[in-house]
Amino acid sequence: MNAPAGNRKAAGFFAGFLVIALLVAGGLSYFASSDPDGLDSVTLSGCDVVETDAGEQLEGACIAQNATDSAAAGSPLADYAIGGVEGTVGLAGVIGVIVTLAVAGGLFWFLRRRSAGD
Amino acid sequence: MVATSQATLAMHMSDGLVNAPTAVGFGLVAIVGLAIATQRARVDLDDRTAPMAGLVTAFVFAVQMINFPILPGASGHLLGGALVAILVGPWVGSLCIAIVLVVQAFLFADGGLTALGTNIVNMALVGVFAGHAVATAMRPLARRGRTGLLATAFVAALVNTVVAAAAFVLEYAIGGAGGASLATVAGLMIGLHLLIGIGEGLITAATVGAVAAARPDLVHLLRGRATPLEVRGAGEPA
Structure with missing residues (x-):
């Protein structure tokens, strides 16, 4: 096992890493480009996105016309907004970071090789 | 059919872009791949690397939210x-x-539920192992110094992006729902992801460089091969 000093150093590094992830998801996310990403650009190629009363519609011929709504579309965090409220991407991101850390950290801690004495 | 487009923050494959048999087939590939990965991951996870892996996962979630412009x-x-x-x-x-x-x-709701198999194959399996193959091939350079490490991270990330994009093209070729010709899809996917790969390369190099500066012992590539013969528990005979 690590000496206590090594543990403290590791804890400091891990805490810093987490703070950066929280700042990126909670703050930098407000400055992210809202243009379609590479895949969406390809699936939208050939279509025009038209604003209508019923929301955005695709006109033309493109792959994205085959896209169906996710069964999770009703999630309170769908599309990185809390309950669909604009301007909540940061909080949604922070929740996402914490959930991701809990799931991944829990799985990896469970899977790890146990050191002597555990 | 009339498609109401998902918001621009959707980043991964939606449901319906490939037909059901293709979605199921890649779902099975994803399950088998992740089952093998779960088995093999144990050797790389210990009291130090398990928390690191949890944080790296959270970091990737955070940074995936940050779309950067590549073209107008x-x-x-x-x-x-x-x-x-x-x-x-x-x-x-x-x-x-x-x-x-x-x-x-x-x-x-980012990435469809039936598309989860294809998304996992593209990014979690194909992308990761493409990046791993390049990084492993360049490891002698990566170990020579900081510049070599950053160059390795950049190139491995660029390749991982383009190869993951190519995996989508393969899925579209096998069972695409239609809407665009395969040649168009292939050209656009590869071309756009060459540009995205530059961004991926810069982010990867910056992150790996920062971790290596603070905790080089937490960079798997610099530690070298896993040590499967290491004693698994103090009580077990070696």
């Missing part, structure tokens, strides 16, 4: 394959990206 009207975001392969190894890394994709699909 088009953006890109980190996939993270080379990043996780370099920091925590390919088996743990595959699980990292898969967890990000599962959280995004179920909680954020």
